[in-house]
Amino acid sequence: MEVEEEQRETTTNKVMCLLTDPEGTPLGAPVYLPQNAGPQQLQQMVNKLLNNEEKLPYAFYVSDQELLVPLGTYLEKNKVSVEKVLSIIYQPQAVFRIRSVNRCSATIAGHTEAVLSVAFSPDGQHLASGSGDTTVRLWDLNTQTPQFTCTGHRNWVLCIAWSPDGKHLVSGSKAGELQCWDPQTGKPSGNPLMGHKKWITGISWEPVHLNAPCRRFVSASKDGDARIWDISLKKCVICLSGHTLAVTCVKWGGDGVIYTGSQDCTIKVWETTQGKLIKELKGHGHWINSLALSTEYVLRTGAFDHTGKKYSSPEEMKRVALERYNKMKGNGPERLVSGSDDFTMFLWEPFVSKHPKTRMTGHQQLVNHVYFSPDGQWVASASFDKSVKLWNGATGQFIAAFRGHVGPVYQISWSADSRLLLSGSKDSTLKVWDIRTRKLKQDLPGHADEVYAVDWSPDGEKVASGGKDRVLKLWMG
Amino acid sequence: MPQGDYIELHRKRHGYRLDHFERKRKKEAREVHKRSEYAQKALGIKGKMFAKKRYAEKAQMKKTLAMHEESSTRRKVDDDVHEGAVPAYLLDRENTTRAKVLSNTIKQKRKEKAGKWEVPLPKVRPVAEDEMFKVIRTGKRKTKQWKRMITKATFVGPGFTRKPPKYERFIRPSGLRFSKAHVTHPELKCTFNLEIIGVKKNPNGPMYTSLGVMTKGTVIEVNVSELGLVTPAGKVVWGKYAQVTNDPENDGCINAVLLV
Numbered sequence: 001m002e003v004e005e006e007q008r009e010t011t012t013n014k015v016m017c018l019l020t021d022p023e024g025t026p027l028g029a030p031v032y033l034p035q036n037a038g039p040q041q042l043q044q045m046v047n048k049l050l051n052n053e054e055k056l057p058y059a060f061y062v063s064d065q066e067l068l069v070p071l072g073t074y075l076e077k078n079k080v081s082v083e084k085v086l087s088i089i090y091q092p093q094a095v096f097r098i099r100s101v102n103r104c105s106a107t108i109a110g111h112t113e114a115v116l117s118v119a120f121s122p123d124g125q126h127l128a129s130g131s132g133d134t135t136v137r138l139w140d141l142n143t144q145t146p147q148f149t150c151t152g153h154r155n156w157v158l159c160i161a162w163s164p165d166g167k168h169l170v171s172g173s174k175a176g177e178l179q180c181w182d183p184q185t186g187k188p189s190g191n192p193l194m195g196h197k198k199w200i201t202g203i204s205w206e207p208v209h210l211n212a213p214c215r216r217f218v219s220a221s222k223d224g225d226a227r228i229w230d231i232s233l234k235k236c237v238i239c240l241s242g243h244t245l246a247v248t249c250v251k252w253g254g255d256g257v258i259y260t261g262s263q264d265c266t267i268k269v270w271e272t273t274q275g276k277l278i279k280e281l282k283g284h285g286h287w288i289n290s291l292a293l294s295t296e297y298v299l300r301t302g303a304f305d306h307t308g309k310k311y312s313s314p315e316e317m318k319r320v321a322l323e324r325y326n327k328m329k330g331n332g333p334e335r336l337v338s339g340s341d342d343f344t345m346f347l348w349e350p351f352v353s354k355h356p357k358t359r360m361t362g363h364q365q366l367v368n369h370v371y372f373s374p375d376g377q378w379v380a381s382a383s384f385d386k387s388v389k390l391w392n393g394a395t396g397q398f399i400a401a402f403r404g405h406v407g408p409v410y411q412i413s414w415s416a417d418s419r420l421l422l423s424g425s426k427d428s429t430l431k432v433w434d435i436r437t438r439k440l441k442q443d444l445p446g447h448a449d450e451v452y453a454v455d456w457s458p459d460g461e462k463v464a465s466g467g468k469d470r471v472l473k474l475w476m477g
Numbered sequence: 478m479p480q481g482d483y484i485e486l487h488r489k490r491h492g493y494r495l496d497h498f499e500r501k502r503k504k505e506a507r508e509v510h511k512r513s514e515y516a517q518k519a520l521g522i523k524g525k526m527f528a529k530k531r532y533a534e535k536a537q538m539k540k541t542l543a544m545h546e547e548s549s550t551r552r553k554v555d556d557d558v559h560e561g562a563v564p565a566y567l568l569d570r571e572n573t574t575r576a577k578v579l580s581n582t583i584k585q586k587r588k589e590k591a592g593k594w595e596v597p598l599p600k601v602r603p604v605a606e607d608e609m610f611k612v613i614r615t616g617k618r619k620t621k622q623w624k625r626m627i628t629k630a631t632f633v634g635p636g637f638t639r640k641p642p643k644y645e646r647f648i649r650p651s652g653l654r655f656s657k658a659h660v661t662h663p664e665l666k667c668t669f670n671l672e673i674i675g676v677k678k679n680p681n682g683p684m685y686t687s688l689g690v691m692t693k694g695t696v697i698e699v700n701v702s703e704l705g706l707v708t709p710a711g712k713v714v715w716g717k718y719a720q721v722t723n724d725p726e727n728d729g730c731i732n733a734v735l736l737v
Contacts, residue, residue, distance in 0.1 A: 113560075113562045114561075114562045114563070116563070116564040116565075132561075133562075134558060155558050158564060158565040158568075159565060199568065201568075222569075246569070406706075406707060407705045410564075427705050445710055452563075452567075453564065
């Protein structure tokens with residue numbers, strides 16, 4: 001009897017563990033945990049130690065590998081010594097879980113030329129698409145039919161952007177003009193804004209927590225300058241010139257600075273009150289194709305989140321948006337990732353230093369699109385070498401490559417809970433990748449030609465994609 | 478004093494004739510008709526020389542008119558909406574295959590006229606057996622004549638092993654064995670070097686198909702995974718048929734056209 005008891009005691013060995021949060025601060029002192037403790041027990045512990053009212057889900061990582069099995073099996077598999085303190089990093093996961101889309105619920109024709117850009121409004125109620133037939137079309141999501149056709153541009157509509165409060169839609173065209181539309185009626189609100197001399201390459205709105213209601217946005221153009229426009233004054237307030245070649249990408253950061261990436265291999269950081277250049281980030285060897293900010297998703301959705309709550313006054317929206325932004329940002333500085341034609345990406349912390357933090361190499365062709373996950377934990381990059389790569393959002397370390405496409409991958413989009421990643425490619429298919437298992441979750445064929453633009457709605461219900469075959473496809477779970 | 482000077486001197490002293498300017502104007506107006514009459518009547522070498530001069534004048538006039546017309550318009554140039562819209566990230570890039578399809582319509586029309594891309598080759602010259610096979614004499618006295626050597630290009634496959642030499646009737650020389658073909662896509666107008674998977678049908682007979690002989694008009698199956706083609710259902714296409722368009726034994730390479 002005693003022998004048996006002894007045997008049972010020795011089988012449940014203990015190991016010394018220290019729980020740390022993603023930024024490195026430890027949660028309490030190192031504790032002895034039994035080796036048969038798995039992720040659920042650790043989750044209960046963390047919830048108790050943090051005094052959370054609701055049981056929030058967490059994912060645990062030991063040396064960058066996710067902990068899915070009890071501690072004992074993990075230690076045996078990796079032969080980790082029991083004598084040292086095991087550091088376990090916990091990451092809060094989204095409370096809600098988005099279902100993967102797996103079928104095309106509607107194929108809506110309407111555009112007479114290729115669909116060049118697709119965007120959901122921040123509250124997920126409206127869908128807009130810009131096309132080569134010079135129109136912007138608004139689609140009704142409930143009936144999945146066309147709602148409004150907005151004509152007025154003189155040449156292809158290259159970029160569209162919703163304001164974070166969902167009240168305005170701005171589109172930029174190949175003729176260098178910008179037009180603001182009212183999404184409720186589909187009519188233009190004002191005359192086209194002229195000023196750029198060549199086509200528009202990107203549009204970004206000022207975050208709602210800096211200024212509500214949304215008034216200003218910045219547009220980047222091939223002629224090498226970025227302009228800040230005011231919707232209520234209907235004119236260009238500041239012109240940010242300095243780049244010698246085309247500005248390919250522009251993002252308005254959460255701290256009130258503007259980042260512009262250009263074909264002259266530099267990224268410039270501007271301040272927004274007077275339009276002065278703050279910093280210049282050099283390092284790339286070729287054109288910069290895409291920029292991504294760690295808080296980008298929160299800035300895009302503003303005060304709206306997965307609960308679908310509507311806000312009545314701009315002040316309330318501003319307050320809620322500021323709360324969400326601060327929660328997302330945490331204590332660390334804002335991070336910026338830039339993808340370039342020189343096949344590499346850089347991770348920058350612009351407020352800390354003007355030198356890059358990490359160089360992310362590995363792609364064999366140019367990187368076309370980089371995107372931070374909504375919780376800022378991962379960075380995904382789409383490249384013309386037919387692969388999508390996943391990197392750690394804080395350190396820039398390579399984690400996994402998703403292969404499956406047979407043509408260059410053009411655009412990617414995250415689901416709102418950061419568990420699923422969607423990619424659209426030249427080979428006319430869309431693919432949904434699962435981040436936890438690091439494998440292909442769903443293959444979405446159906447387009448007849450190249451897929452130029454994809455977007456996942458912020459409420460996670462629908463995916464919209466458009467491409468060269470001129471139809472807009474809506475996918476549902 | 479030269480003759481012209483006398484005329485000038487008289488004009489200075491006495492002025493012009495009363496009808497001088499009217500006559501001058503009318504004579505100049507008649508010049509156009511006279512020119513046209515001359516152009517139509519002049520024969521032989523004179524006619525040719527005049528026609529050449531007149532053509533050069535016309536071309537020059539057209540150019541100057543076009544130039545003047547350009548400067549009179551104040552609007553910005555390139556205002557037309559072109560076809561083939563691409564998103565902003567693809568605008569400065571040359572997408573070679575697709576761009577060729579969209580912009581080289583003239584090349585395509587020329588090729589269509591010449592009938593070079595007619596696929597499949599409907600008529601093929603039949604190949605006689607004595608052209609296809611060469612009789613090999615074997616045996617101690619070189620009297621046995623049952624072996625044949627194939628004189629055309631063949632495909633054998635990666636796992637091919639010869640039959641024991643004593644028993645093999647058809648010899649496929651390794652110099653005439655090909656594993657890759659230059660396959661042209663008829664719509665993209667690009668040629669790729671693709672691996673042959675197998676010989677599907679030789680129009681000269683089923684025996685040649687089984688031997689793997691590739692002559693002009695043979696339908697072969699090639700590995701197209703590097704083209705990145707996808708079926709509407711989403712599956713990746715990795716094998717397609719192509720038809721041989723040249724005589725491989727004369728050229729040393731196999732040129733084929735993809736059957737789409």
